[in-house]
Amino acid sequence: MVEILDRLASREQVRTFHEDGAVCVRNVIDQHWLDVLVGAFDEAVAAPSVFSKNYGPEGAPRYFTDHRLFNRFDGFRRFLFDGPLPQLAAEILGASRLDLYDEHLLIKEPGSPTPTYWHHDMPYFSIDGYDLASIWFSLDPVREETGALRFAKGSHKWGKLFQPVKIGLNEPVTSFDRDDLVAAVPDIDGDPDRYPTVTLETEPGDVIVFHGLALHSSGPNTRTDVSRRALSYRFAGDDIRWKNRSEKPLIFERSLNDGDPLSLISEECPQVWPRD
Template sequence: MGVPIEISDADITAYEQDGVVCLRGVFSTEWIDLMRGAVEDAMAAPGPFAEDYADPASGGRFFGDLDVWKRHAAFRKFVLESPAAEVAGGIMRSGTSTFFYDQLLVKEGGTAERTPWHQDQPYWAVSGRQVASLWVPFDPVPKDVSVEYVAGSHLWQAHNPYHFSDGTPYEGTDLPPLPEIEGNRGDYRILSFALEPGDCLVFQAMVVHGAPGNPYKSRRRALATRWLGDDARVFKRKGEVAIPTTDPGFAHGERYRGEDYPTVWRSY
């Protein structure tokens, strides 16, 4: 189910300068077909951290679930056998790719709700610059409903996370709030990409990103897998932390490891 993995110097440069890069044709049709069916299975049997992010009154549905790979064999196969780990390691210039967690995101047609602007890493108990996500769509994604990124914002300081469900800030982090981006879009270089199944976005965990609603009839099914490189370590953050969802028992400064955090790919 593999295709040759080709990562160019230009791809790595784009990632390092902008915080995101779009890679074309990384995942074969076999992977896409497998995961389309797996998404339906996962939505029919949601896990303990499944959530509807959209206000039902706004129309549509925005479904999310975490750690799906622990419950559904196809997601586990994708994590352990697809090109995702190798792609993440190559883009991060890391000798290893250690799996952190997965997040299923399904924005149904007719969903008005935006994915609000945020950085990922302040939600997570992890430090390091070699921390990245692969966002893999299983449906065509027009540019105007695709994930948007503030180019270069992966070099900003950490900002306070907030709960998507009600917009309340995380407590006790001592981090400043994120600047108002949506109302000042002209002040930023905002990147987005039209995507086809098989393409993926690789983005650094500190880059500020969000997404529009989905006014079309078509669905937007996607899986985000999160990857840790050589310099990533456990970081005992002050205040609220969302991920890991349960304490793995590691000390501050240790590597994530073990069966829940497998090192899936090595360059050596």
């Protein structure tokens, strides 16, 4: 384990992540990095990749998403390798090494009517293991009415993998062939006593760290004057290995064999912690 002198997460925040599956850490990204990212977001929106999508209905303000940013845009590259997020993820996971699995841009434009339906991330990804943390943040202040993330507390410890859904539609993604997927996410909103939730509203600079098995959702962006420009990094820790879940991985051009380490595709999944 690399010794970290200036820690970014308190013991209490680490405990909250492991107990609830999600924690908000305030003021992690400084103004310099936020300015870099504003420019990088503009460049990414202007040059979508083959993986970009609009999750929302045609003609409505978009729920625009894309992946694979660091090797196309210098601002994202610098932020990934020189910014604070890998250290934060390593502290919270207690990881000795982290590889990037995915970068996910998620913009709910002003007035975007599209919610993010309840899901957890692990079954969408071509990996197995437990040490997977996502770090989500927005360049804009995020409130419940603009699409703040909600989490089902403790759901990462339910020991279940739920059927992936198209997150703007709540329809099953049919290409997955896992036999250990439990049919559907339960009705979390319909039974708040059984499924307590937490909504995490953020300011620019705040980040939410959540476990790859934590169920989460968000509402539409009901404000017509504010965007919700968000980015979610997926950091894979010590026990994560490749696992084929469908004919073709969702956000990769090629596959590995089950059990392979991500270091075999370090161009797409570079080591981000420890830093060289």
